[in-house]
Amino acid sequence: MALSTILGYPRIGQGRELKAALESFWKGKSQESDLLQTASALRALHWKLQQETGIDAVPANDFSLYDQVLDTSAHFGVVPARYQWNGAPVDLATYFAIARGAQHSGIDVPASDMTKWFDTNYHYIVPEFAADQQFKISSNKPVDEFNAAKEAGIKARPVLIGPLTYLLLGKKQGGKNLDLLDRLLPAYVESLQKLEQAGAEWVQLDEPALVLDLDDSTRAAYAKAYAQLRQAAKLKLFVTSYFGALGGNTDTALKLPVDALHIDLVRSKDQLDDILAKAPPNLILSLGVVDGRNIWCNDLEQSLALLERAAAKIGKDRIWVSASCSLLHTPYDLDLETKLDPELKGWMAFAKQKLQEIVILTKGLNQGRTAIADALAVSAKAAAARKSSTRIHDSAVKERLKKQPLAEAGRKTGFDARRKLQQARLHLPLYPTTTIGSFPQTSEVRQRRADVKGKRITDADYDTFLKTQVKSAITFQEEIGIDVLVHGEFERNDMVEYFGEQLSGFAFTKNGWVQSYGSRCVKPPVIFGDVSRPRPMTVYWSHYAQSLTDKPVKGMLTGPVTILQWSFVRDDQPRSVTTHQIALALQDEVLDLERAGIRIIQIDEPAFREGLPLRRANWNEYLQWASRGFRLSYTGVKDDTQIHTHMCYSEFNDIFDSIKELDADVISIETSRSQMELLDAFTGAKYPNEIGPGVYDIHSPRVPSQEEMVALLDKATQRLDAWQIWVNPDCGLKTRDWPETKAALEKMVAAARAMRAKQPQRQAV
Ligand code: GLN
Numbered sequence: 102m103a104l105s106t107i108l109g110y111p112r113i114g115q116g117r118e119l120k121a122a123l124e125s126f127w128k129g130k131s132q133e134s135d136l137l138q139t140a141s142a143l144r145a146l147h148w149k150l151q152q153e154t155g156i157d158a159v160p161a162n163d164f165s166l167y168d169q170v171l172d173t174s175a176h177f178g179v180v181p182a183r184y185q186w187n188g189a190p191v192d193l194a195t196y197f198a199i200a201r202g203a204q205h206s207g208i209d210v211p212a213s214d215m216t217k218w219f220d221t222n223y224h225y226i227v228p229e230f231a232a233d234q235q236f237k238i239s240s241n242k243p244v245d246e247f248n249a250a251k252e253a254g255i256k257a258r259p260v261l262i263g264p265l266t267y268l269l270l271g272k273k274q275g276g277k278n279l280d281l282l283d284r285l286l287p288a289y290v291e292s293l294q295k296l297e298q299a300g301a302e303w304v305q306l307d308e309p310a311l312v313l314d315l316d317d318s319t320r321a322a323y324a325k326a327y328a329q330l331r332q333a334a335k336l337k338l339f340v341t342s343y344f345g346a347l348g349g350n351t352d353t354a355l356k357l358p359v360d361a362l363h364i365d366l367v368r369s370k371d372q373l374d375d376i377l378a379k380a381p382p383n384l385i386l387s388l389g390v391v392d393g394r395n396i397w398c399n400d401l402e403q404s405l406a407l408l409e410r411a412a413a414k415i416g417k418d419r420i421w422v423s424a425s426c427s428l429l430h431t432p433y434d435l436d437l438e439t440k441l442d443p444e445l446k447g448w449m450a451f452a453k454q455k456l457q458e459i460v461i462l463t464k465g466l467n468q469g470r471t472a473i474a475d476a477l478a479v480s481a482k483a484a485a486a487r488k489s490s491t492r493i494h495d496s497a498v499k500e501r502l503k504k505q506p507l508a509e510a511g512r513k514t515g516f517d518a519r520r521k522l523q524q525a526r527l528h529l530p531l532y533p534t535t536t537i538g539s540f541p542q543t544s545e546v547r548q549r550r551a552d553v554k555g556k557r558i559t560d561a562d563y564d565t566f567l568k569t570q571v572k573s574a575i576t577f578q579e580e581i582g583i584d585v586l587v588h589g590e591f592e593r594n595d596m597v598e599y600f601g602e603q604l605s606g607f608a609f610t611k612n613g614w615v616q617s618y619g620s621r622c623v624k625p626p627v628i629f630g631d632v633s634r635p636r637p638m639t640v641y642w643s644h645y646a647q648s649l650t651d652k653p654v655k656g657m658l659t660g661p662v663t664i665l666q667w668s669f670v671r672d673d674q675p676r677s678v679t680t681h682q683i684a685l686a687l688q689d690e691v692l693d694l695e696r697a698g699i700r701i702i703q704i705d706e707p708a709f710r711e712g713l714p715l716r717r718a719n720w721n722e723y724l725q726w727a728s729r730g731f732r733l734s735y736t737g738v739k740d741d742t743q744i745h746t747h748m749c750y751s752e753f754n755d756i757f758d759s760i761k762e763l764d765a766d767v768i769s770i771e772t773s774r775s776q777m778e779l780l781d782a783f784t785g786a787k788y789p790n791e792i793g794p795g796v797y798d799i800h801s802p803r804v805p806s807q808e809e810m811v812a813l814l815d816k817a818t819q820r821l822d823a824w825q826i827w828v829n830p831d832c833g834l835k836t837r838d839w840p841e842t843k844a845a846l847e848k849m850v851a852a853a854r855a856m857r858a859k860q861p862q863r864q865a866v
């Protein structure tokens with residue numbers, strides 16, 4: 102008999118109870134015991150739900166108060182020295198200090214770094230290994246949660262991050278992370294033995310690093326580590342891979358001396374046959390057929406076909422039916438979406454519904470198709486509807502895209518010629534100053550938005566309010582002498598949602614929250630259909646702002662790749678096609694802005710880099726369609742319209758050629774925290790266009806001095822020609838307050854003036 106299982110469940114709670122409990126505890130409004138009680142109630146509820154739905158093998162220790170990687174660090178006593186941990190079991194104060202930093206009673210320590218968990222939007226706390234790192238069991242969480250499940254009548258399978266993935270995700274002072282393996286393994290052995298003593302039969306070791314490009318020494322380390330764990334522990338070992346194919350690591354994974362292996366068949370169906378052919382005789386295969394990364398309901402017929410193929414080869418007894426990865430990355434419960442259009446809802450499944458799908462598929466595999474005939478029929482009907490629904494398919498959009506010569510997307514006139522025309526029209530000084538787009542989203546702005554949504558004020562009231570905001574932002578920028586103004590984005594809730602709400606093909610959930618980091622959740626829009634723009638989206642505000650001043654006001658758009666990356670995307674066509682549809686909708690907007698007299702248009706792509714596939718072999722394909730998408734969004738603009746883009750991150754080295762190919766006239770990037778080091782990528786290979794290297798970090802309320810910014814700009818001039826350099830902050834200012842924003846921007850303008858004074862004439866173009 103095949104068994105049903107999942108690798109993990111969302112922990113934030115159906116009403117984001119964990120978020121509320123955490124934030125109230127952090128504010129000192131509730132006790133530790135209150136927080137722990139909420140946490141244990143959530144765990145119990147989620148176990149019960151899985152059990153009642155019929156999941157055979159339920160995980161434990163998939164829960165976390167903040168992050169599972171941080172839990173692993175706490176478990177093994179990996180606490181950086183600055184937290185002054187005394188070696189006793191890691192308490193909550195230390196745990197949250199690592200996660201969030203701490204500032205109280207004489208203590209002032211920053212948080213550990215946080216970064217994206219593989220290619221998800223979930224962020225983990227990066228382990229920091231000391232050069233002489235020791236590992237010592239310092240929390241009992243895995244055993245405690247296993248015991249709690251036992252008390253609830255469930256013999257759960259504890260989950261740990263596997264030793265290799267854990268080490269590979271961390272950063273180490275000096276030497277290689279894997280040098281620590283010999284020291285880490287005894288701690289894992291001890292942890293497994295404790296679980297065994299507590300009565301656990303299985304342990305799940307998450308090794309998503311198995312889907313990355315690994316070198317031979319890392320593969321050898323896998324073999325060695327698991328041989329050692331196998332020898333020391335009597336527990337059955339379940340190793341999981343997810344977020345992609347095992348690829349070149351297939352043999353490594355299949356040779357591990359473990360009892361079960363999980364593979365992701367959503368990201369990579371193609372790997373099934375190879376793995377079936379090579380799997381050693383007793384290995385159980387856990388087959389991830391239900392998508393743990395998206396919100397579409399499963400095509401049961403298709404999944405069952407895969408499962409049956411596997412069963413024919415290795416037998417039902419050696420199969421577990423599962424989701425591709427932990428359900429952490431999906432929202433909680435579709436049943437809560439009472440306002441969603443019923444047809445659309447019929448095509449979707451959240452975590453709770455995915456449990457049902459897994460149970461149904463397991464039943465279908467074990468008892469035959471007739472046992473799940475009804476579910477198969479519903480699923481087939483939904484699949485058929487999605488193929489033909491006019492709600493999804495818009496032939497005008499498809500036709501338009503087909504006619505695009507994508508390889509030619511972009512501008513025909515070269516940058517040098519454009520630059521002359523733009524300069525003749527814009528008359529910008531050397532070191533032109535600008536900002537990235539948003540100004541402070543004050544509580545007043547947010548309140549008015551809530552008021553108009555809740556119909557407590559009229560649309561006209563809201564419009565008047567926003568106009569006063571825009572007007573004072575324009576006045577302020579003129580007064581302090583910024584060269585290229587912005588309207589301030591006061592009308593926007595979020596840089597993707599704002600556009601999604603105005604585009605066809607998008608839907609929004611009420612409660613589709615997914616954990617992003619700690620207590621933070623995001624509610625991504627759902628792109629379900631062909632995308633088009635029924636009417637202008639930003640022209641009204643850009644035009645209004647431009648009417649208030651003679652200086653150029655930048656039009657402000659979110660780019661196609663970022664809209665794609667930060668949404669749940671339809672799975673019935675390639676992501677590239679969806680991106681190109683969004684790009685065409687944006688192109689309509691760009692051309693309308695241009696017609697409305699907007700001379701500079703910025704198309705933000707902060708998520709361009711995070712779209713990179715996990716494996717290098719797939720990078721080129723992505724970079725090609727992504728950069729075509731970006732270029733498509735401005736194809737057709739006049740030569741003297743200046744196109745900007747913005748990307749707020751580091752690490753351009755890998756993708757530098759593609760950044761050049763975007764051919765934006767101006768790109769603003771984050772550089773202040775790295776002291777302009779990032780610019781190295783832009784100098785070595787010589788960036789041909791203009792660049793605004795951020796001169797101050799907007800993530801902190803700190804107001805930088807003029808001298809600091811001049812020093813950064815001086816560094817920039819060592820790497821770039823003066824005519825290339827723009828002066829701007831690292832990112833938008835929406836999270837800041839006005840006083841610090843004003844102070845910082847005044848200093849920034851002064852810094853630009855000081856730079857000009859050193860080099861008074863704008864070089865002739
Ligand atoms: N234009 C946006 C803003 O200023 C850009 C935000 C971002 O890069 N994430 O807020």
Ligand code: ZN
Nearest residue numbers: 707749832833
């Ligand atoms: Zn940014």
